[in-house]
Amino acid sequence: MSFVAAFGKLNVDLLYSGMPRIPNEGEEIYCKDFKVCLGGGLPATMINCSRLGIPSKIGTFLGDDMFSQFAKGELQKSGTKYEIFKSKNFPLNVTSAIITEKDRTFVSYGGTENYSDEMLEKIYNCLKGAKVVAMQEKLIPVYKKLKKEGTILVLDTGYSDDMSFEKHKDLIEIADYYTPNIDETEKLTGTKDYKEALKILGEHFEKPIVKLGKDGCAGFDGDYFVIDNIDEFKCIDATGAGDTFLSGFIYGLYNDFDFRKCILAGNITGGKCVTGVGCLTEYLDEKEFAEYIKKHEHLIR
Numbered sequence: 196m197s198f199v200a201a202f203g204k205l206n207v208d209l210l211y212s213g214m215p216r217i218p219n220e221g222e223e224i225y226c227k228d229f230k231v232c233l234g235g236g237l238p239a240t241m242i243n244c245s246r247l248g249i250p251s252k253i254g255t256f257l258g259d260d261m262f263s264q265f266a267k268g269e270l271q272k273s274g275t276k277y278e279i280f281k282s283k284n285f286p287l288n289v290t291s292a293i294i295t296e297k298d299r300t301f302v303s304y305g306g307t308e309n310y311s312d313e314m315l316e317k318i319y320n321c322l323k324g325a326k327v328v329a330m331q332e333k334l335i336p337v338y339k340k341l342k343k344e345g346t347i348l349v350l351d352t353g354y355s356d357d358m359s360f361e362k363h364k365d366l367i368e369i370a371d372y373y374t375p376n377i378d379e380t381e382k383l384t385g386t387k388d389y390k391e392a393l394k395i396l397g398e399h400f401e402k403p404i405v406k407l408g409k410d411g412c413a414g415f416d417g418d419y420f421v422i423d424n425i426d427e428f429k430c431i432d433a434t435g436a437g438d439t440f441l442s443g444f445i446y447g448l449y450n451d452f453d454f455r456k457c458i459l460a461g462n463i464t465g466g467k468c469v470t471g472v473g474c475l476t477e478y479l480d481e482k483e484f485a486e487y488i489k490k491h492e493h494l495i496r
Contacts, residue, residue, distance in 0.1 A: 197250055197324075197326070198249070198250035198251060198252055198276075198324070198325050198326065199241065199244050199249055199250070199251050199252070199325055199326060199327040199328070199329075199445055199449055200241070200251065200252040200253070200254070200321070200322045200325035200327075200328050200329075201237035201238065201240060201241050201252075201253060201254070201322075201328060201329040201330075201331070202237070202253075202254035202255065202318050202321060202322060202331065202334060202337075203236050203237035203238055203253075203254075203255060203329075203331050204236060204238075204255060204256060204286075204287050204288050204305060204308075205233065205234075205236070205238045205255050205256075205257070205266045205270075205287040205288070206233065206234030206235055206236050206238075206239070206287065206288045206289075206290060206305075207231065207232075207233060207234060207262045207265060207266055207287060207288070207289050207290070208231070208232055208233070208234035208289075208290050208291075208292055208434075208473060208474075209229075209231055209289070209290065209291045209292065210228075210229065210230045210231070210232065210292050210294065210472055210473055211226040211228075211229055211291065211292065211293050211294065212226060212227065212228045212229070212230075212294040212432070212472050213226050213227025213228045213294075214226050214227075214293055214294060214295045215295070216295060217293055217295065217300050226293075228472070230472070230473065231265065232269075232473045232474075232475060232476065233266060233269045233474075233475050234288070234290055234434075234435070234473075234474060234475075235434065235435040235437075235438040235474045236288070236438060237253075237329050237331060237438070238253045238255055238270075239435060239438045239439070239474050239475055240329055240351075240438045240439070240441045240442045240445070241253045241275055241329070241442075242270075242273045242275050242475060243438075243439050243442035243443075243464060243468075243475070243478060244275075244442045244445055244446060244449075245273055245274055245275040246273070246478050246479070246480060246481075247442065247443070247446050247464070247479070247480070247481050247484050248480075248481035249445075249446055249449050250276070251275050251276065252275070252276045252277065252278070252321070252322075252325065253270070253275055253276070253277040253278070254277070254278045254280060254318055254321040254322065255277065255278075255279065255280065255287075256279070256280050256281070256282040256286035256287060256308070257279045257280075257286050257287065258281070258282060258285075258286040258287075260285075260286070262287060262289055263286055263287060266287060267279075278321050280314070280317065280318075282306065282308060284306025284307065284308060285304070285305060285306040286306070287305065288303055288304065288305030289303065289304050289305065290302065290303040290304075291303075292434065294432055294434075294472060299432070299433070299434060308333070310333055310334070315334065315336050315337055318334060318337050319336075319337045319340055319341070322337065322341060322346075323341070323344070325341075325346055326346065326347060326448075326449055327346070327347045327348075327349060327445050327448050327449055328341055328346050328347070328348055328349070329349050329350075329351065329441060329445065330348055330349060330350045330351075330366060330370060332352065332363075332366065335365045335366065335369075338366075338369050339369060342369045347371050347372075347448055348369060348370050348371050348372075349370065349371065349372045349373075349374065349441065349444070349445060349448070350363075350366055350367070350370035350372065350373045350374070351373070351374045351375075351437060351438075351441050352366070352373075352375065352379065353379075354376075354378055354379050354382065356382075358379065358382050358383060359382075359383065360383060360399070367399050367400075368399075370400070371400075372400065372402065372404065372444070372448075373396070373399075373400055373403070373404065374404050374406060374437070374440065374441060374444060374461075375396075375404070375405060375406065376405075376406040376407075376408065376437060377389070377392075377405060377406065377407055377408060380392045380396070380405045383395075383396075384396065389405045389407060389413040389421075390413075390419050392405050393405055393413060393414070393415045393419060394415075397415055402414060402415065402416050402454050403415050404458065406437065406440060407421070409424060409430070410423070410424070411423040411424045411462060412440075412458050412461065412462055414454065414455065414458055416454050416455065420455065420496065422455060422458050422459050422462055422494050422495060422496075423462075423494050424462055424466050425462060425463060425466045425467075425487070425491060428466035428467055428469065428470055429470060430469040430470070431469060431470055431471055431472060432469060432471065432472045432473065433469050434469075434472075434473060434474045435468050435473070435474015435475065436465045436468050436469050436474075437465070438474060439464045439465045439467070439468035439474060439478075440461040440462070440464060440465030441461065442461075442464050443457075443460035443461040443462070443463055443464030443465065443484075444457050444458065444460060444461035446460050446464070446484075447459075447460040447461070455495045456488070456492070456495060459488065459491060459492070459494060459495055460484075460488060462494075463479070463484065463487045463488065463491065464478070464479065464484070467479050
């Protein structure tokens with residue numbers, strides 16, 4: 196098993212930054228900066244894994260529209276291996292993001308996919324043989340087959356008002372690791388106390404994790420611990436921080452790091468990401484990443 200992989204929709208982000216405020220209905224405001232780039236999600240996680248020197252593979256939908264052509268070009272530039280699947284719907288997600296000094300506001304569009312048995316088999320063949328696979332919500336039959344073959348499965352769900360252990364039961368039962376942030380954790384467990392949350396998550400995972408935002412990341416491996424963020428990384432835009440944390444964490448799993456060092460690796464990649472606008476703008480190459488890990492191993496306690 197010599198690579199890491201994921202299947203998921205690509206996101207193209209239209210980023211409007213340097214905004215004094217969000218415009219009112221019927222109002223036009225000009226921004227200071229604008230860029231088009233690939234957005235977050237599992238493909239972004241794989242691109243960052245590739246930047247860190249791990250052989251990485253993405254399975255995704257693309258079509259003939261201009262956004263698909265842009266995304267394909269960005270994939271080619273990233274050096275990440277990819278396999279394209281045809282979709283009957285609009286094949287990717289497009290987001291307009293308005294970024295002010297206070298926060299971010301999004302408007303997104305993307306079609307919903309229905310996965311036939313034939314499609315699921317093709318996706319399985321795309322991911323088969325990976326050492327680590329990052330999971331999404333709709334591919335349970337694929338992940339069950341990979342689990343039996345010894346693939347390490349890592350789950351990272353987005354927040355939703357109806358998220359619950361019951362809703363995500365099938366994913367949680369087969370995932371080896373789950374990387375929720377504090378808001379997602381509170382929704383699942385009913386508590387903001389990370390130790391109490393870890394205790395509840397520990398009923399489902401041997402080594403639970405709670406991402407604490409600016410306060411780092413907590414975990415349990417027989418003892419409760421928190422690994423702090425890197426002080427020099429100052430947050431400009433938090434877009435994609437979770438996806439990029441996941442790339443560092445997967446890097447650690449791929450290279451057989453111990454649990455706490457995997458979390459440190461995630462803090463480093465996630466921390467670097469937020470120093471620029473857009474989830475793939477700021478990143479570390481493999482050499483820089485190794486230097487940061489060595490420099491900050493003292494945070495593992």
